[in-house]
Every structure is written in C-alpha cells, then in structure tokens.
Amino acid sequence: MWQGRLGTIGLILAAAIFALPLYAPTSGANRANQVEVYSWWTGPGEEDGLRAMVADFEAKNPGVRLINAAVSGGAGSNAKAILASRLLANDPPDSYQRHAGLELADDVRSGKVRDITALYEEQGWKKVFPQGLLDKITIDGRLYAVPVNIHRANLIWYNPRTLRALGIAGPPGTWTEFLRQATSIRAAGRVPLTVGPAWTQKHLLETVLLGELGPDSYERLWDGTTGWTSPPVLDALDMFKRVLAQSDIASSAADWQPQLDRVAAGSTVYAVMGDWSYSYLTLTKKLVWQRDFDIAPSPGTRGVYDFLSDSFTLPTGSRHADLARRWLVECGSIAGQDLFNPRKGSVPARTDANASLYDGYLAAALREWRDPRTRIVGSLAHGVTADNAWSAEIDTALGLFLQEGDVGKFARTVAEKYLETR
Ligand code: GAL
Numbered sequence: 001m002w003q004g005r006l007g008t009i010g011l012i013l014a015a016a017i018f019a020l021p022l023y024a025p026t027s028g029a030n031r032a033n034q035v036e037v038y039s040w041w042t043g044p045g046e047e048d049g050l051r052a053m054v055a056d057f058e059a060k061n062p063g064v065r066l067i068n069a070a071v072s073g074g075a076g077s078n079a080k081a082i083l084a085s086r087l088l089a090n091d092p093p094d095s096y097q098r099h100a101g102l103e104l105a106d107d108v109r110s111g112k113v114r115d116i117t118a119l120y121e122e123q124g125w126k127k128v129f130p131q132g133l134l135d136k137i138t139i140d141g142r143l144y145a146v147p148v149n150i151h152r153a154n155l156i157w158y159n160p161r162t163l164r165a166l167g168i169a170g171p172p173g174t175w176t177e178f179l180r181q182a183t184s185i186r187a188a189g190r191v192p193l194t195v196g197p198a199w200t201q202k203h204l205l206e207t208v209l210l211g212e213l214g215p216d217s218y219e220r221l222w223d224g225t226t227g228w229t230s231p232p233v234l235d236a237l238d239m240f241k242r243v244l245a246q247s248d249i250a251s252s253a254a255d256w257q258p259q260l261d262r263v264a265a266g267s268t269v270y271a272v273m274g275d276w277s278y279s280y281l282t283l284t285k286k287l288v289w290q291r292d293f294d295i296a297p298s299p300g301t302r303g304v305y306d307f308l309s310d311s312f313t314l315p316t317g318s319r320h321a322d323l324a325r326r327w328l329v330e331c332g333s334i335a336g337q338d339l340f341n342p343r344k345g346s347v348p349a350r351t352d353a354n355a356s357l358y359d360g361y362l363a364a365a366l367r368e369w370r371d372p373r374t375r376i377v378g379s380l381a382h383g384v385t386a387d388n389a390w391s392a393e394i395d396t397a398l399g400l401f402l403q404e405g406d407v408g409k410f411a412r413t414v415a416e417k418y419l420e421t422r
Helices: 002-019 046-060 079-087 102-109 117-123 132-135 160-166 175-187 198-220 229-245 256-264 276-284 322-332 334-344 359-368 388-404 405-422
Strands: 034-038 065-068 095-098 150-152 156-160 189-192 268-272 294-297 306-307 310-312 375-378
Touching: 034 322, 046 065, 046 276, 046 322, 046 334, 095 102, 095 322, 102 132, 102 388, 132 310, 150 334, 150 359, 156 160, 156 256, 156 276, 160 268, 175 189, 175 198, 175 229, 189 256, 198 229, 198 268, 198 306, 198 375, 198 388, 229 405, 256 268, 256 276, 276 334, 306 359, 310 322, 322 334, 388 405
Parallel strands: 034 065, 034 095, 189 268, 306 375
Antiparallel strands: 095 310, 150 306, 156 268, 156 294
C-alpha cells in the first residue's frame, strides 16, 4: 500500500516538476520588471563574467531584475536543445545567446528573432563593431543580434613543466610534428592529447582541417567550393584520424574543463580548446599563464584567428521586449563588454573598448585580433560557418566516422549532406 501511495505521490511530484517553468519569477507584482536571459554560462569564469554584466545592468535599471536562465553544458550542448523546444512551444526567453554566423541566420530565416536595426541606429553601433562581424549578424541589410565578445578556437594548451619533463622543446608547429612528439610522449607513459564530448571532437576536427588545408581552402569548405572528397581534404581527414588515435578518446573527459584539468595535472600533454579555457585556468584553478600552463596557435595555424562570437538576440514573442532591449544595450555597451570579457576569457567585440583592461594572454589576443595582418576565419563547432541543418548532419557523420574510421565515407556524406541541406 505504501508503495502504491509513494508511486502516486511520485507521479504528482513529477507532474508538478514538469509543469514548473525553468525559472521562478519572484512575485506576480514584480514579473513585469523581470527579464529572462538565456545562455550556457554556468561554469566559474564565464558565470563571473555574466554576473558582472548583470550587476551593471541592474544598477543602471533600478527595479529591474534579471533572471539568469543559464543551462550548463559546454558549447551549449544542452542549452541549445532545450531552447529549441521552448522556441517550438512559443515560450522564448526574453533574450538568448546565439553565435554570430549561420547558426543565427537560421533563426532569422525561421522568424524566431526580431530585427534590431533600429537599436543599432539609436546606439550608433554600426560604427563600433568590425564590419566582418556585422556581416555575420546581418541578413538582407537588417541586424539581428548584439555581439558581446570574440573568442579564438584554434589554440593548443599545455603545461610547460610537462614538456620540460619530457624533453620536448615546444608545442608542435604542425600536426605532423605532433605525431612525432606523440610517439615519444607515449613511450614516456603519458597521453599526447585529451578530448571531451562530441562537440570538442568537432572542434578538434575544424582545427586539424584549418592547420592542414590553410585558411583559403578551409574557408571554401563551407561554401562547397573546396571539394570534401578532394585529395587534400581526404589527407587532412586522415590526419584527423591519426591525431585522434593519439588521444584519450576511449576514456574522454566529461567536458572542456576536465580536459584542461588533465593538461594542468600533466597526465595528458595537450588539449585543443578555445580561449574560454583561459578564465577557467586563471580564475578558477588559480594557475599562472606561461608558468603553470601555456597556449600556442593550434598546429599549422600561426597568424590565423579562428573566431566565434557570442551574441544576444531579441526573440519574437519575448514577453518583456523593452527590458530585453535594455539588456541588449548593456551587451553592446563598452562598460558591459569590459566587465564581461576580462572575466570570460574573450576579447571585446567593440573596437573602442578599453584595451588596458586586458592583460596576460588576453592582451596578446586583443593585439592579434586587431592586427590587420591577422587572417580571420570562422568556427564550425561554434556556429559561424555551417547552418544548423548541415552542422547536425556533420555531427551524425562524425559520430559514425569515429566508430568506423572510414575517411572516404565521411567525406562523401558531408559533401552530400551539404547539397541536401541547401
Ligand atoms: C562556446 C561559447 C563560449 C563558451 C564555450 C564553452 O560555444 O561561444 O562562450 O561558452 O562554448 O562552453
């Protein structure tokens, strides 16, 4: 009987939990003054950056409360799925995080986000963001998101002490050199490279393609003009396979932070990851750049900045559109960007932000980002170069590739799916 009762109670509880909204508004009276902001920044460092911006927003908007509806999981792996179901149910947050590029373009085409060109004009923003970035958030001349930062994806992370202990002079300049190093690293009983969940493997794939093909051919992969089944791409994919064979994929890390933990601890020598790792290592793990860890462009990509940009939107159906606009003003402001980015481990999207606030690796990153000689390309794993339909097909094909190791089949599938998803 108790069992039966408990079962019923369990069902009622479950029903109640499912019926709960993802956030709990404070009270009916205050609801009009709440704005729900959705992201995937729940980890230390990134959450600190978000909090700093939220505090500034609330100070500038007395009486307004920001509801932080962040969902954990690197690269939005969980957040994007939950957001998709909310958008489908016409229950959007008041503003949500999207990457500049084709990931955002999908939302524009399906009418999920509103045109905010007027806000750009009112705030004078067209003059303060780099034109190349504006192009990634503009469709048919209209603007649809506010970029808060610039991240770099093509970085390799290592612990200089580990390299010294292994007698390795420096991080590999090419993937061929990485394979050479891997042989001696293995002989010394360590793992050459750490990977995490599927999105980190896709992130690695893009950096190997970039390093092996160079920026011109890499860019043409995304508009179908570099043939996926051409010999150089097949060779690059074969390199990816050999690189993965030197990784801990059989016991991969749970997310990007544990990847960096393995590098910091010295059990694994390298990780390829974006510069959000910098705030994790310095602010959370209290490690010192160039002493406890160091960073280099991923093999074969010196002088190239594989960029991505976190941006915020005004969804169609936002219940507090005016407050959401004010949040976007915060995201696009110099104050907001300079509070957020030093904590987040990214550089400001605005060209007129205060460079003196960025030190250590971030000062170097900002110089390189702003250097006209730097070659800028977009990230696959973080929404810039492929729309969601093709990107999802690449995920599926990559999953199979990792099981079967069939380079030709993977290349053919990616090429076919590009055409099918046009
Ligand atoms: C990226 C995002 C970064 C960071 C990273 C790891 O997609 O743009 O801001 O959150 O994922 O989660």
